Amino acid sequence: MPFDAAQLLPILPEITILVTASLVLLVDLYLDDQQKDLNHSLTLVGILIAIALTGAVGGGEARVFFDGNLVRDALSDLLKGSILVVSLLAFVYARPWLRDRGMLVGEFYVLGLFAVLGMLIMVSANSFLTLYLGLELQALTLYALVAFDRDSRKGAEAGMKYFVLGALGSGMLLYGISMIYGATGSIEFGPVAAAVAEQEISNKVLVFGIVFLVIGIGFKFGAVPFHMWVPDIYEGAPTPAVLILGSAPKIAAFALAIRMLVDGLESLHTDWQGMLVILAVLSMGLGNLVAIAQSNIKRMLAYSTISHVGFIFLGLLSGSQQGYASAMFYTIVYAVMSAGAFGILLILGRKGFDAERLEDLKGLNDRDSWYAAMMALIMFSMAGVPPTVGFMAKLLVLESVIRIDMVWLALVAVFFSIIGAFYYLRVVKFIYFDKPAEDAPALLTTGGVRFAMSVNGLALLVLGLFPAALLSLCQAAFA
């Protein structure tokens, strides 16, 4: 079978990231401690090229490559772009923090880039095998990033927990995949979907497999009751690692869900819908409730993640094109908000001191009113206050569940989001109405960070006012 080099075209972004990672790995060997900034520049350039290439090779009809292992469609284009953009923001935010602590080393960028690579592979996977490998690539790098600070006991503990639980989650996912393979005889989504459509609706083996798949998805997203790792890892890991871990991987997890449940098993929608309903209600409820009781802002954001995951599931479970599009919209928006929130925490830190308590945000307005405004925007958006985009996102997913006549679910969601508004607004209160601590250190920022944060925060406002562009892209992905 001759190899067609044109097959490589759709994975040009992936190749770029891989080459960049390898380049950083090599170049880093020859750099002094003063020159480590080159790693950063190389990384950014690589990601920018990858974004450009994603745009260049994207568009057009969905096509399958590599004998069914890879697909390039509107979904993969948009998700790749979002992952790259969010990761770009994350790398920009992380740099001053790393330099301040002497951790501006090549490995951080290498691992980060490999994580991005894993996500890119996931979103364009067309078979369970590719999807699983991408997931493992991403997970492995994230384990290492969580334990990246070798001198931190908390980091090591978090990394250990993440690794063990992650292995358990992957194991379950793999078991589920083997069940699906057993029942359908294929690991490629297209043939799986065809085989499922032919069979009787209540094939127990398939449902059995789906339970495991849903658990795998739930674990990656951090949905209750598979969420236990989230708060501990968010708290224990160094903040730049949390930034990378908490933003773009949610987009990849969304791809995981869409590829498996929709591309492969959409005819069994009634079966997985029920499971997602349970996970969604539990996540929204527990996430919002427990977030209130947190005094550590990283833990609070962890529980906030869990509650947002509940909302994303609302869109997924509706089983309609509109629902998937709204979940996608929500996921991308969430990734952007999350990157911004952790970016602000990075700015507040200093060597030997990390902004972890809610009190550390006190009087941010007096220290830097622009960052305060951006953080307030992010918090409003997370709480779902119009006209920020968070409101549009919530509105869209609620609309999708109302359309399938699950009004009770929408009511539950609204109820918990009202509870959730409390802890977001409490942050805003700390920022604007409290005085800063006497010994508050100067902010750790650069021009690049300020620019990226402005783009990040204002994007939430602009997207809220003009959601049509992103929304129509999301809808096009499922048209």
Add this chain to the structure above:
Amino acid sequence: MGFEKFLFYVLSLITVWSSVMVITRKNPVHSVLFLVLAFVASAALWVLLEAEFLGIVLILVYVGAVMVLFLFVVMMLDVDIATLRAGFIGYLPLGLLIAAVMAVEIFLIVGPANFGLAAFPSPEPAGVDASNTRDLGLLLYTVYVYPVEIAAVILLVAIVAAIRLTLRRRPDNKYVDPARQVRVRKGPDRVRLVSMATEDLAPAPAGATIADKGESQ
């Protein structure tokens, strides 16, 4: 046919039994050895399924490399079994209950009802000259070339991650650099023996001595 079936049951029994022994032995060395036995038995089962290559790889990689490493670690580290098992009895009932429920459920699904010969008729035995290795290789490097490449990247990441998490530069580490040793030239770099006239016992300035040492190293 009869003999194959007999072999299958014997090997399966060995696999199950040794797996149970792995988690019930008190001595971790015994556990690891039972694990080796379980692997060997399953490798044999694969060979029975005409997957000779996989069977051999299982023994080579897992038994030959991974298990030896395990054994090495277990023997080197002084693992305190007592603390590990402290809560064991307390959690045993819950654990057993969950395990039992899961076992029943899995058996209900992965039983003969769904995976019996009716659903999956046994395939024709492969010919005598069928080559497992060749078939696998062909598949891996054509249809599955993309996943194989990803797997390669995963291995690279594993190396990078492992080195990052374990390698530390210790300041008190004393090591010699062979490259520098080899590069030493005759003349100024070498130690010279200088004959000097004896002097009085007037102490030389401290700084000078250190500087001398630094140069002659």
Add this chain to the structure above:
Amino acid sequence: MENLYLTIVLAPLIGAIVAGFLGGRIGRRGAHSVTIAGVGLSALLSLWVLTAFIWGDLPVFNETIYNWMVSDGISFEVGFLVDKLTAVMMATVTFVSLMVHIYTIGYMAGDEHNWPHGALSGKNSYQRFFSYISLFTFSMLMLVMSNNFMQLFFGWEAVGLVSYLLIGFWSTRESAIFANLKAFLVNRVGDFGFILGIAAIAMYFGSMDYAEVFAMAPEHAEIQVALFGGVSLMTLICVLLFIGAMGKSAQVPLHVWLPDSMEGPTPISALIHAATMVTAGVFMVARMSPLYELSEAALSFVLIIGATTAFFMGLIGLVQNDIKRVVAYSTLSQLGYMVTALGASAYAAGIFHLMTHAFFKALLFLAAGSVIIAMHHKQDISHMGGLRKYMPITWITALLGSLALIGFPGFSGFFSKDAIIEAVGHSSLFGSGYATVLLTIGVFVTALYSFRMYFLVFHGKERMDEHTKHHLHETPWVVTVPLILLAIPSVFIGWYAIEPMLISDWFASGDWNPIMVAPEHDTLLPLREHWHGQVAFIQHGMTAWPFYLAMSGLGLAAFVWWLVFARNPRIDEQLQALGGPVTRLLQDKYGFDDFNQRVFAGGGRDLGRALWMNGDRALIDGAIVNGSARTVARMAQRVRHLQTGYLYHYAIAMIVGLVGLLTLFVTL
């Protein structure tokens, strides 16, 4: 064309933004230059569009510019529909707006004296004023150029907002704040009906686009809605939309805000509360003619409300002494005429009167403003008189405006008003007889109050105090030039526009006709059939009742307030005393204000207080808000202990989750 229309809309907006946000930096000159440039550009282009429609063959533009969002199959868009109806409105709005912009330079020149000394809100008020009126122009253009109900509603609310801001412009005056609050609240009542109407359209038609809705309308004509024992859908929609128009166009009983709105500076009274915004309701009904034609009940409703407003509001004008309030009641009355025309399906006549009225009423307001400037911001006509000698330009233009208003033959108002009365006379709807009688007598009333004001202000002895009299002089050119420029169309536009707008089928271009009239409702048909040119129309008009009534009104006013007044300056009060209870009824404005004040405002306050004490403080704050907050906090404290930190707890949680899901979905 898209760029051209975008420029027309956005030029005033940019002016407003620059003057509003950078007003302090660019100063007064900068602010008025940039806004006048924006509106001037917009006016020029609008006039070009209008001429291109008249003499050229400009195609109708109906396109979406931006798709804001799609929800449940209904798309919310920003788009323009520009046909001849729109072009007339655009030209009128931008032209009057431009005149008002220029005029404002003179009127607001000494605005710092209108604020308490050192008031922060008085800072840069001049620039802010320009920003507001430019913003208003933008909003009004969005309203008239819209091609869908969403944008219509946006424009509708935006002009309402700017109106609110401008009525209360002098925000340190109690009366101004009261007036703008009143305007806002009364308009809320109308807008509630309006948005219900839009909602009904969205619900039954599944579209917000005019063209689509109009195309589907005939199919929906037979639908009955189970409401009040069954009404037709069209009647419901049309009445609801018209309730919105009643608020915006100040029709009885939602008219109460308009006289009070005179608290705002005079330029905006001319622009917003006479020429443009208040006619938005008229424009909207005309635009919706394909819907209104399907419901005779709604048309009757419109007809009766319009005629009632036209007559009874005119009467109040007789007893007012505030120069601006007289003009304001006159505006109410004229709006009534337009609305009556709509009710009689003479949409073209309504729009025609809207246009002529925009010019002569803006002129009258600006002339009143000019008088007010000269009088040092005193507005009581009983203390004026004899201004003719001091302010010749204001005098002449005000006279021309008044003649146009009463419908003196040949002036613009004559053509539009006679056409309306004629059309209503031919209507056979329920209430058309009532309307014809009221409108005809209304002509007499109009002439009476207009010339009462005219003679009291410009003729007779000077009754102001010595100081004011000493300083009387004609206002600067920035004030008089707009007066002159507005006087020209006030006199002539009727002559030139009646034939295209009423007689020929001018509004239609190609197969698109914005004004749809069912054949059995075509009340302008007789006029069209007996059309022999403007001169014949004037000759015919001079033999008809309205002419005699107007002339007798004019004559009576001249007799009483010119001849008699010269000898007996107390004649006005004596006449009012003679009226007795009737006068009191008129002075109380039929008791609308008292009723609203006592029942709605007072009742609302009492209800609010009761709800606040019992409902809000006791039940919601006490039990629900604080109670639920406490409950949530307690639950949160308990649930957080699930997170123990032990790895094996986490693992077992996952496995329990697995077993739970398996049991639920596989085994059961």
